[in-house]
Amino acid sequence: MNASDRTPADLLRSALAADPARPLVTFYDDATGERVELSVATFANWVAKTANLLQGDLAAEPGDRLALLLPAHWQSAVWLIACSSVGVTVAVDGDPADADLVVSGPDTLEAALACSGERIALALRPLGGRFPQPPAGFADYAVEAPSQGDRFAPYAPVDADAPALVVGGTELTGAQLVDRARADAAELGLAPGSRLLSGRPYDTWEGLSAGLYAPLASGGSVVLCRNLDKLPQESLDKRVESERVTSTAV
DSSP states (O other): OOTTOOSHHHHHHHHHHHOTTSEEEEEEETTTTEEEEEEHHHHHHHHHHHHHIIIIISOOOTTOEEEEEOOSOHHHHHHHHHHHHHTOEEEETOOGGGOSEEEEOTTSHHHHTTOSSEEEEOOOOGGGOOOSSOOTTOEEHHHHSTTSOSSOOOSSOOOTTSEEEEETTEEEEHHHHHHHHHHHHHHTTOOTTOEEEEOOOTTSHHHHIIIIIHHHHHTOEEEEEESGGGSOHHHHHHHHHHTTOOEEEO
8 A cells, every 4th residue: 555645544545545345244144144245446435425515415525424323344444444534533333413414324223313414314224225214314325425426526525633533532633543543453463465354344543444444455355243252163264265354354
């Protein structure tokens, strides 16, 4: 990756320029049997659509705070990089009442209603499916995002030294986040082409780093597993082999 990259969005742009066809996020939900694989190009397309939704329809601006109430999921990873693209600060499991916007999964809708700003809901169904009935007070991401543009350009430059992420009581700027992701990648032994399998939740820095940021910073990819505790050890061993996993974080 480029040494000049200072935000997560920068890391994605470098990955896209280097090899758009390679896998970036392979997602498993072991409660539903879902498997989704996103190349760098496909992931970047989802990020662009989401960033356009944020900046355009939701009128988000650099410095706005978004409460992200989502589990470890490929769509959560998309939102994290989309917010970096716009300059919006992501508060993972943050208080919706203190946020300008909230993004909620199906299990946190009631709590998310405390946000007085824009509210987006994700059904987290296989293949990015929509809610059968849109939740009251929310826009359905699966309805709003697909029609957005496939390319994104921010209205204002994103400041790498502005707050980008709040998780577990720690606030990180974009530049600090990238530095920590690079350090974690080195500690995990990640290199270009590495495949890291992570079963960690997204509610800590360690989970976010293993589940997205460190593989992205190293030029590798992540096999992101939700509900991994439901998978027998023999099946996990087979997954490690079939997915050509080089490192694990479980």
